[in-house]
Amino acid sequence: MDFSALKELILTISRNKVKQLELFGDGSDRRIDQFYDGIVDGEFNSEEDIATYFFKDGDIKSSDYRKLKSRLIRQLINTSFFIDVNQPMFKERSKAFYNCHRDFSAAYILNTRAAYNAAKQILENTLEHCIKFEFVELAAEITRHLRSLHSRSISDKVLHTKYSKLHILYEEKRRLEILSLNYVEDLFSYYMGKRSPNDKIKERSEKYYDDLKSQMDGTPNTAFFLYNMYNIGMIKCHASSDYQGAYDLCEETLKTLGTNENLNGGALVSIFSQKLSLIVQLRLPNTSENDAVFDQTMALEEDGSGSWYKVIELYLYYNLYTKRYAAALAIFKKAVTHSTYEFLHDTYKENWVLIGQYLHFLAAVGRLDKDEVLDAAGTLRYDQIWSEVDILDKDKEAMNIPLLILPMLFAAAKKEYQNFGRSPEAIEQYRKRWLSNDLNKRSNSFLKMLVALSERKYDEAGADRLIAKQMAILKGQTPQLAAQNFAVEIIPYEDLWEILME
Secondary structure: OHHHHHHHHHHHHHOOOOOOOOOOOOOOOOOHHHHHHHHOOOOOOOHHHHHHHEEEOOOOOOOHHHHHHHHHHHHHHHHHOOOOOOOOOOHHHHHHHHHHHHHHHHHHHHHOOHHHHHHHHHHHHHHHHHHHHHHHHHHHHHHHHHHHHHOOHHHHHHHHHHHHHHHHHHHHHHHHHHHHHHHHHHHHHHHOOOOOOHHHHHHHHHHHHHHHOOOOOOOOOOOOHHHHHHHHHHHHHHHOOHHHHHHHHHHHHHHHHHOOOHHHHHHHHHHHHHHHHHHHOOOOOOOHHHHHHHHHHHHHOOOOOHHHHHHHHHHHHHHOOOOHHEEEEEEHHHOOOOHHHOOOOOHHHHHHHHHHHHEEEEOOOOOOHHHHHHHHHOOHHHHHHHOOHHHHHHOOOOHHHHHHHHHHHHHHHHOOHHHHHHHHHHHHHHHHHHHHOOOHHHHHHHHHHHHHHHHOOOHHHHHHHHEEEEHHHHOOOOOOOOOOOOOOOOOHHHHHHHHOOO
């Protein structure tokens, strides 16, 4: 286990109170406690730090260090079974998921030790919760064990028959869930690599959707199965740029699934999130009803989770797209000051860094208070952004467009067109290589407009004609957001141009 994984394990344990259990037993080896506390308190930042603290040679490959580390890891893993889930951060479904898997593991071990009656009772109690929360895979495993346990006694024949039927039912439910999941993941493997409308993806998604629909009769459909069908339908809509159809599918699926948070919490979060992105995509007006979609989504989210940040980000875009810049700044600050922000993967964290620099741009042009932005986003450093946002810069699907445009915006706002961050030749080369396609048509037009603005003093009439032509292209399309991992247009190009012209 590498240091980052070890640190994650320790911090997970430390963030979740361990109920009525001494973390490290009898305390016979104080080094285990010191090892643990040193990482929690931030005193150790690498394995080399730890090895040097405990051993003279400071060698992380030495047998002494590896034994000490192995003992800590084993005790942490053991402790994870005693995490107290009765805390506000755990939703009811999360609690049930944790408890059911823990109890199943205990019953499995008891069964191997010939404690058959104890195993049966634990499995039967656990099965009730699995059925209630639709933990289909676990229910299939539990019914498999129960039918086997009850087959050993003639007096248990009725129960054996009962669990045999349940096992067959849940294996079929599991089959349908796996089939639908395979279809979804197959489509994702194609679709995530191609953000543009695609006839092959549309054709394949229609085929998968029809196949699943033909198998809906007979076996009660689980929420997960229906959610996978929704995802396939959503891909079909995005593959043909049918965003209104996608929005209608969200509404239809929400009615079908209902609002049972314990059953459909994860699916509801995803659908509400997609609905929020479509509200931005379709440029729907600022209304209390649309704001309520965000509130509904956050009520289902686990505070500080990865998907929580995605919902926050979508709502930030909604406020930027409706020109509620102060509200967007408040949302940004809520995200980056959360205690879990430091645990975000670098790719996502860099995206928040980039958004912060766009907020600095809004402050530079008078749309936000500079001190408030400085407090939330840190120092203005757009001219060094290329070195700080390394992952986005390496992206080959032109998702680094906002990174390229950022220094150009600051320069254009100051009329310092020679400070575009890259030479005109490099910008033109980038535009021809990455933006000359239907997918990036809006970015291509906006980049041409910025370059034309820088050259306007040499040919005012020609530059104005080019700008007018490209503006018409922008007005003929909407920014892409609903079908992407993160926004190419953090602020819509039309709004950026309006700001620059003022």
